[in-house]
Amino acid sequence: MDKELQDAVSFFNSETAYKKLFREFKKKYESLGRIGGTVPTRLFTEDELEVIGSFFGIPGSKMAAKGSISIEGFERQLENTRFSDIGLKQLLDAFFGEEIISNKQRKQEKEANLRRFVEDLKERYGRLAFWFDFLLENAGEVRWIWTLIEREPDCFAEMAGRLRDAWSRLPASPERLPMFSQRVTGDPHAFDLQTDQGKLWLNVLAVEAGQAVPSNTEAINELLQHYNIYRDDLLNYVTCAGLYAETEDGMHPVWKAAVRENTVQIVPIRELVVLTNIYPASGSDVWIVENSGVCATLLDYRPGVPIVCTNGQFTLAALMLLDRLVESGCVLHYAGDFDPEGLGMAQRLLERYPTGCVKLWHMDREAYVASNPVIKLSEERLEKLNRIEHEALAEVAEVMYEKGKAGYQEALVEQMVEDIKW
Structure with a gap:
């Protein structure tokens, strides 16, 4: 950080009014993705408005009467100070110690990171490439899966590994679901259908079968049967x-x-x-x-x-x-x-x-x-x-x-x- 920018940060960091104002500037930039908009004066005390008004060269009461503070106006006024070579966006980045980005850009970057994460899993678990391709191409249809990935990426990666193992070891003859789960994972309840792992397993099977994920018991049983897996062969x-x-x-x-x-x-x-x-x-x-x-x-x-x-x-x-x-x-x-x-x-x-x-x-x-x-x-x-x-x-x-x-x-x-x- 050069000397002029460092001095500007120190100056505006010395007053509570500017700290509060800059936080509002940051929120507005994140919302709009650009320098613009206004901040309501009602968010500030009389003393704080006196400080902000002094920056604009007007009394605090006149500042309050305006009802709002123009962010673009603040940037123009900044050009009339000893910090004239510093843009407001540059100042805000330095003030908060990070590059401020819009909510839209943050969302896009988050989605891009998640997609790269899934692409890496696709490379790691190639046998499930067809399923990862479906997730990447139909994100809107499986939003709950993407939410799971975002919330617990490491846990999802572990579950993806078990899904790969299960897909690689499908039974050649009829096998009960608990026995299948035990054989694949060592846990007879690993693919219980009320769990995230079980729901993901149904999703894998449905995608490979070219059908929607079933929602009723009868359709779920039929899907599992298609792969020689049975939930209950006595009470059914x-x-x-x-x-x-x-x-x-x-x-x-x-x-x-x-x-x-x-x-x-x-x-x-x-x-x-x-x-x-x-x-x-x-x-x-x-x-x-x-x-x-x-x-x-x-x-x-x-x-x-x-x-x-x-x-x-x-x-x-x-x-x-x-x-x-x-x-x-x-x-x-x-x-x-x-x-x-x-x-x-x-x-x-x-x-x-x-x-x-x-x-x-x-x-x-x-x-x-x-x-x-x-x-x-x-x-x-x-x-x-x-x-x-x-x-x-x-x-x-x-x-x-x-x-x-x-x-x-x-x-x-x-x-x-x-x-x-x-």
Whole structure:
């Protein structure tokens, strides 16, 4: 710092009024990115305004009457002092002992530093280059990840290392998530999905699969299953009857016995993953219902009918079973409740499988009326009907919206029994 600049800093540092004024100048420069704007005089005491007024050659009372202090005016006045060769920006930098930059520039520099940090991780963990490229190209979509990087860069780097290890050691055959976590990291809870590490892991898998990160349990389970990882293979189950199943060794003896004895099976994922084929004991039609009471009643009247009960929303086990049935050439006859969720499930099946594989069963306008809908739907649930776009469901969705009430399949059981020729 040259002598003139050092003298200027000492002079303005000698008065509290100038210290306070310069702090306001600094804030204004950070906001505008240039010398400009004004500082309100109300921020200063009468004594402080006397000091500042003396710099401008006017009394403090006149300074107060102006209502504000022009920063550009201060710089012009500086030219009339013994510090005329010093610009205000140069003086402010020296006064605060740092180069003052705008908030915008500071933000840009911070973002540039974060991007360089991620680029370095990309070089270090090359197997995850596809994911780091996604982060760099889609920062707005994964703002929470960038916030995590900014807040705890060292922690993120450690998690990135574990993600690389996990990606390099994906299971070749079905493996439970805790066992996978133990094998990769030594910690069975490392990839628990409520943790940052688990959320990052889902993000990696979704990016590689070319899909959005799933937000509901069913979709999360499907994504993990795509990579041979299972969260829960005992409590995730589906109910069925009248179906045969095969393994690589041939007919599964338990499924064969269940058909022979007309026994209903509750089948967890654990038992489904070993099956190579599932099909009806007779014919090619399989009846799919949402409600366990309806399923039980149908079995009372039609023992041995090939039937699947989803027990509400589709579990991963239910979808795995239905996938196998479609693969074997079956036709799925689906009957759900007349509420937004039931129509949503029907639409999902229609979109999941090829045309002709799914036939709606008592899910048209006439069936809705026959269900005697009496349960009023909330505005929030009615809004879900706007997501029903499949042509096979559009009419009944419109009628439901107009009526504003839900109907349930229990009211249609007698007709459903008649439909099943057994």
